[in-house]
Amino acid sequence: MSNGFLSQEEIDSLLNGSMETQEPELISDIEKDLLGEIGNISMGSASTALYQLINKQVNITTPKVKITTLREIKNNFEYPNIILDVEYVSGITGRNILIMQTTDAAVIANLMMGGDGQVNTTELSELEVSAVQEAMNQMIGSAATSMATMFAREVNISPPKSTIWRDINEKVSENIPEDEAIVEVRFDLTIEGLLQSNMMQILPIDTAKKIVSIMMGEEQEVSKEIGQEAAYDGDYKSEEKSISTVEAKKIEEKPVEVHGASFEPLSQGIVGESHKNIDLILDVPLEVSVILGRTKKSIKDILNLSTGSLIELDKLAEEPVEILINGKKIAYGEVVVVDENFGVRITSIVSGADRIRSLK
Structure with a gap:
């Protein structure tokens, strides 16, 4: 600035900064906190499932949530990795992608196969890949069950698709464009003195928004069957309606016989026997x-709770x-x-x- 006036470059810089601050956030801080808490609970269930498979203590730290893209993840991730791609088929819509480095996967596979977890290779045999896929399948299934409890609705997933991600030029997902904004939920994963690494969960923005809206009580479950029924043409609906009307008339025209209910008189002997039989259940x-x-x-109040609240x-x-x-x-x-x-x-x-x- 010279002589008390702003230069054109300074004016442009201020305007650009103002435009950036006015750009709406894809995910607010409150929504990030809520997604982190959901991820913390669901992946806690996933770690329990992994513990049951490898019989080693598994700890997953509080997740870190941020907005990124698959391209940015690819540029900052080491190779190779194993990817598990899951689609939600009921309860909510969207996808969930889990990424784990193959070095970590090798430790898990070794433990599942009865080893001591001491491995020095990044290559996985076909048997080891199958073992890790089953472990990740169990983890994501437990996470979905935990989400169903939180959402108070049934949450089902499709059979997971797993691939080995060996090169930066390979696609992470066939269904999510690499430059599309996504939500990354990253966890630190430790396994009882054998492994200290991280694991990543990826959610499309739409899926993340739906999860938040469900937790906030702003969205009701809509079944796919209703949507599919609405796709049929009007003639089919009219025909279906007329058939239902005819069947209803047939039911109305069918004569109905009404009889009074009759019961056998209760005997004193039966009552006495019931008092004797109660001894059979006294130890229940x-x-x-x-x-x-x-x-x-x-x-909001629950998320603000802490020790001493x-x-x-x-x-x-x-x-x-x-x-x-x-x-x-x-x-x-x-x-x-x-x-x-x-x-x-x-x-x-x-x-x-x-x-x-x-x-x-």
């Missing part, structure tokens, strides 16, 4: 649980707690301390009407 274990209180929190419940300090048997409320009580352990003293038994309401 039942789960007893106590509800201290409940509350509702938004996803306080959660206020819907019960006052002097109110009785609920006592449940196999998930059914049967009594109320008060919390006591017995030999440095918590206990509950029953103060009242739920009445018959209250018990019926709790079963509904």
Whole structure:
């Protein structure tokens, strides 16, 4: 700047900077945090599945989420790698790609085949590739099951397609353009003193957006069957409607016979036998649980929880707690301390009407 005035270059620079700041974000910071938390939970299930296969402790760190492209990933990744490409077929739509270096895959394959995990090769035999593919298949399947629990809906995946990525010129995915913006969720993976590496999960922007909208309660599940039915022409729908109408009329015209219900009288002997047979089930274990209180929190509040956070419940300090048997409320009580352990003293038994309401 000279004489108190901006030069043309400075003006252009400011304008360009202003335009860049006004460009909308593909994924907001809150959405990144939510995707990271979802990835943390789902890949935690995946690490459990891997532990069961190799019988070694597996740790996956908190994920790091960022926007990138497949081309950028290719330019910053070492070769060779093994890629698992999965398509969601119900619950949500889109794809999920898992990438792991073959050196790490070789350790996992060796452990699965009964070895000690000490390997010094980047080449995988056909048997080792099959073993790693099965391990990644189990991991992504467990992750999908975990997502189904979080989404409160069924989530199914297609049979995974796996390939060995040996060269930068090879495509990572046939379905995602290399210059298209994607979401990268990266984890640090460690296996009990044998392996310390990273694993990558790739989601298209649309898939990431759908996952976020489901978790925020903004999207309802739409089945593919409904979409396929809407693709048929109007004549077919009219014909189907007329057939349904004819069948309905036939049902209406069919005479209906109504009879009163008849029951055999109860005998005293049968009642007596039932009291004797109750001894057969006296040793059946039942789960007893106590509800201290409940509350509702938004996803934003849940993500802000940390060590030391306080959660206020819907019960006052002097109110009785609920006592449940196999998930059914049967009594109320008060919390006591017995030999440095918590206990509950029953103060009242739920009445018959209250018990019926709790079963509904």
